[in-house]
Amino acid sequence: RGSWNMPSNDMLEDILTEVSPLLGQGKVANYIPALAKVSANKLGIAVCTVDGELSYAGDALEPFSIQSISKVFSLTLAMNRVGDALWARVGKEPSGQSFNSLSQLEYEHGIPRNPFINAGALVVNDILQSRLSAPKQQSLALVRQLSGNKCIMADKWVARSEYEHPHSARNAAMAYLMKSFGNFNNEVDQVLQSYYMQCAFMMSCVDLAKAFVFLANRGRPLFGAKPLLSPKQTKRLNALLATSGLYDAAGDFAYRVGMPGKSGVGGGIIAIIPGELSVCVWSPALNEAGNSLVGTAMLEKFTTKLGRSIF
Numbered sequence: 001r002g003s004w005n006m007p008s009n010d011m012l013e014d015i016l017t018e019v020s021p022l023l024g025q026g027k028v029a030n031y032i033p034a035l036a037k038v039s040a041n042k043l044g045i046a047v048c049t050v051d052g053e054l055s056y057a058g059d060a061l062e063p064f065s066i067q068s069i070s071k072v073f074s075l076t077l078a079m080n081r082v083g084d085a086l087w088a089r090v091g092k093e094p095s096g097q098s099f100n101s102l103s104q105l106e107y108e109h110g111i112p113r114n115p116f117i118n119a120g121a122l123v124v125n126d127i128l129q130s131r132l133s134a135p136k137q138q139s140l141a142l143v144r145q146l147s148g149n150k151c152i153m154a155d156k157w158v159a160r161s162e163y164e165h166p167h168s169a170r171n172a173a174m175a176y177l178m179k180s181f182g183n184f185n186n187e188v189d190q191v192l193q194s195y196y197m198q199c200a201f202m203m204s205c206v207d208l209a210k211a212f213v214f215l216a217n218r219g220r221p222l223f224g225a226k227p228l229l230s231p232k233q234t235k236r237l238n239a240l241l242a243t244s245g246l247y248d249a250a251g252d253f254a255y256r257v258g259m260p261g262k263s264g265v266g267g268g269i270i271a272i273i274p275g276e277l278s279v280c281v282w283s284p285a286l287n288e289a290g291n292s293l294v295g296t297a298m299l300e301k302f303t304t305k306l307g308r309s310i311f
């Protein structure tokens with residue numbers, strides 16, 4: 001493995017201690033009412049290597065709402081089913097705007113800039129709605145298989161509270177605008193509900209670190225012999241995560257952390273060192289860009305202590 005050792009539980013504990021003075025900064029997402037009830041003091045980190053070695057610290061075993069981290073699972077399913085045809089309907093460029101921005105869609109003729117902003121994820125879910133017989137059940141089956149945890153469930157209360165909040169109209173507006181450009185085929189409401197259900201999957205840092213080993217291991221999941229993506233598709237997915245996974249803060253994240261990653265407004269962030277490991281952090285309070293504030297600091301310390309980055 002070259003010059004690095006498996007991060008020890010002690011190293012992860014040290015990271016938690018070092019970032020704890022930052023707790024209190026940032027804000028827990030409140031536009032999804034059920035998320036606003038989560039304690040801002042939760043703090044967890046888990047690492048899983050491509051050999052399946054696991055280390056973790058803090059609240060790493062406590063399930064939380066994965067939110068936009070689910071966009072990586074749905075994109076994986078779509079890449080797996082549709083291949084390159086996908087890129088006719090969604091772009092590969094960073095958006096330079098917030099995750100729920102609507103404005104670019106108008107002058108880009110209904111083609112979202114990338115699959116990780118909400119508009120892009122909605123197109124990906126529209127594709128899954130057309131291609132899969134039961135998208136909600138099949139995505140749940142995928143996360144259970146990837147993490148080796150059959151108990152993973154969607155929190156229906158979180159999904160419903162997002163669906164019923166006026167903020168949901170913004171996601172619906174994106175979908176209808178894309179429909180007007182011919183880039184959305186299914187019923188908007190049906191796709192929205194399926195998307196919210198996937199955002200509401202409850203997974204722990206340990207579940208997520210295990211689930212994302214396939215991105216560090218040329219498409220091969222931790223459990224099961226069959227690759228989910230080819231090495232080339234995996235490389236491409238990691239490239240998209242590096243350029244767009246943290247939305248408008250992708251540059252800052254690359255600069256400070258140096259790994260492809262994906263955040264969610266539940267406060268989780270997953271990140272990958274290709275060929276080596278996947279890591280997941282959780283701290284619910286978010287920065288201005290909608291990414292976990294302390295989570296980003298944990299990952300910055302992680303790559304600094306490990307002496308590794310993709311750059």
Ligand code: GLN
Nearest residue numbers: 067068099118199264265
């Ligand atoms: N469900 C959230 C939304 O659609 C996901 C956003 C996120 O995690 N960045 O707004």
